[in-house]
Amino acid sequence: MINAKLAAQSHSDHQTVVKLSETVAFGGEELVIIGGPCAVESWEQMETVAQELAATSVHGLRGGVYKPRTSPYAFQGLGEEGLAILAQVRSLYNLPVVTEVMSISQIEVVAAHVDMLQVGSRNMQNFDLLKALGQAGKPILLKRGLAATIEEFVMAAEYILSHGNPDVVLCERGIRSFDNYTRNVLDLGAVAALKQITHLPVIVDPSHAVGKRELIAPVAKAAVACGADGLIIECHPVPEKSVSDARQALSLADMANLVNSLKPVATAVGRTISEPMGVGSQPAPIYCAA
Template identity: 50%
Template sequence: MLVVMKQGATAAQIDAVCQWIRDKGYTAQPMPGAQRTAVGLVGNDGRVDGSPLEDFPGVAEVIYVSNPYKQVSREWKQETTIVEIAPGVRFGGSEVPIIAGPCSVENEQQIVTAARQVKAAGAVALRGGAFKPRSSPYSFQGMGLEGLKLLKLAKQETGLPIVTEAMDEAGAELVAEYADMIQIGARNMQNYSLLKTAGKLKKPVLLKRGMAATIQDLLLSAEYLLAEGNPNVVLCERGLRSFDTASRNLFDLTAIPVVQQLSHLPIVADPSHGTGRRDKVLPMSRAAIAAGADGILIEVHPQPEKAMSDGAQSQTPAQFAETVVQLKRVAEAIGRRIAG
């Protein structure tokens, strides 16, 4: 439920609404806007009768949020949320940031070289996995803490903010010490303990859609983060598991405008995982920008043929540079621009 106050409502009138909500056993969340303040009722899993509030001084209207997800919905907040992970690196505005880097951190030379190369081409943030959830227990699992330290070194060398994945609660707290944005991967989208921990940490979160998750599933997972007090959430479309073997996943571009209609949270696209094929990353990156994506994630490796994970979908530095050039043209055609 959302209580919209009249323009010019006093602090005392807003406090009275908040107190009524608290007296009912729920949490009141005031949300000042450009013209007026709204007060959200948080903590209910069903409809609350807010009719008494309609007669409170300063109340304009009471809106019942119909979706099972509340705080992430457009009903709750009309304006798109802007998530800033570093000075000048924002998701949800007219500029479209590009996050790029290798799937995994492998050694110092690899990650620092990759960071320099993607920055030179136009990326404004560096991705790289220190912890890697893999389908096979025998595959490379990442360097862990040492990988985080190398990411920090790459940031010191280039100034690029870091986006990297956490696999569990303890890992989330560790990642929060080193990274500017915690990634929650597709396999952990419904790891609710991890979501709660990441929400409490208040660090910006990149939440990837699960391989078989509906859009409602994705938004409900995001609700866990906001329910813990973390509004800095960016959603990510990264492809769904399909029966077709022509590509690694089915890249669901329709999810971008659908999510933007349903939620105020920004959504970015990951065409690398979305296709699993290096030659398909460029065309699907262009398509994602045209569809309105608020950012792009691209895997780039100095030597993809030697990558310890996901080499087949990683662009070379030269391919990435050409991708950025083309994405700038597409963004300009729809009235946006590539950040940086």
Template identity: 70%
Template sequence: MQKAKLTLKTSPEHKTVIQLSDRASVGGQELLIIGGPCSVENQNQMEIIANRLATAPVQALRGGVYKPRTSPYDFQGMGLEGLKVLDAVRDRYGMPVFSEVMAISQIEEISAHVDVLQVGSRNMQNFDLLKALGQVNKPVLLKRGLAATLEEFVMAAEYILSYGNPNVILCERGIRSFDSYTRNVLDLGAVAALKQITHLPIVVDPSHAAGKRELVADLARAAVACGADGIMVECHPEPEKSISDARQTLSLEEMIALVRSLEPIAAAVGKTIPPGSGVVPQLALV
């Protein structure tokens, strides 16, 4: 990793803290909790989720509007209409939102509606996309590739930093293995190693690692215990009816219970869970 001039730590104290909003940050003492559905489905769905999670406390929302699906016949996302939904929910609840960008042509449109641009595992080494995101004034959450080594992961982040964007959040989401019981193998050893190697914040996505909702909470707690700066968890008002990733999605009640269970673990590793936005307007269902 000698060529990683910008991502490597220069001292044990060297760390980057990224401010996502007036209330939410990642990389410091506060544990960032991101919740929401795999896919934005409609305004009502996101209103219900934000209303429940704002005081959970969950600090940020996730929701896909452009979806990289294995089959071209599966739901591909709401596109611009989904971005408008995220924009409205962000304004009403004061919560920063994360959403995936799949192509250079989508960057300008997505940047106008979300706070953090997410690069999915399939695009971790899409170098032209990484270069373009290096020129954007928005934080980028970079997911580890399906079979990427730590050096490849760090060097992908280096692309973004080298083109001018210092605000990169690494995300461990599991790597592919011979064992099919879980969707992927969550590499928590990589989280501990990356905390020593790089100054960038590291978030863990236990939902995509597990592929089964009954495993998500335990993996999330383990991620916090090993030093992750945050977690990203899929949740939905009616998980079984989720358009995508239903099997790994928590109910809102399960999500809230998970957050509460993290408090003593966060305290044990020197982190705190900040309050959510605290903004809970009357539900505006349509």
């Protein structure tokens, strides 16, 4: 028995719904699809992504501005410049935004620009960060650690919950194994288990799980079939030119096709995927990256 007083499911109908915006929520009948590039690179890139995704059944936009990279010489993100781009795109295209926060010092500025704060796999057990996010006043997307057990994952969520933030969404993104054909091993058994153990919404990141764009569609469908409450998927206007994770990024056309292909799977398991959100009626001033 996992000793999670706040995250544990008390009965079969105990399910928390976490609102991403006034019209988008995790944990209900409707699946939530979030798409976008690994990293925010420029205004032009993000405007193109948002324009294309807003015409599909994608509900939210992802894009990293603070990037935890294996190499210190790799692109680390645009920082506050990237946050400004996300805020403008968010307003212009009526798409709520999710981005990663890596340290306590980043929480305030990131929370002022986006709708949901992501904890990446490398920070799943950064307990001081988790405690601080309990006071962030924004929903949290918590990704499973690279080699974390299910119990460790749930107890990481417990840190956030126990410090005052009830709005936590769990994200299975694969765990490391001896096999390097796929980037990680997508643990769909964990998705099913988490839906029984906890009352928190659970989504899946097939992009980081498999690391190859041609494998994303089948595992995304499997994730929906086994009970995931949504997906977060990487896509890019020109995938081969992405500054990070190029191999796993879908083209925008492939992203749209994937979302459409998920609808019959969702229907088969009693879930729905909404029609396109549409573009906001009040255009925001365009921000041009230097």
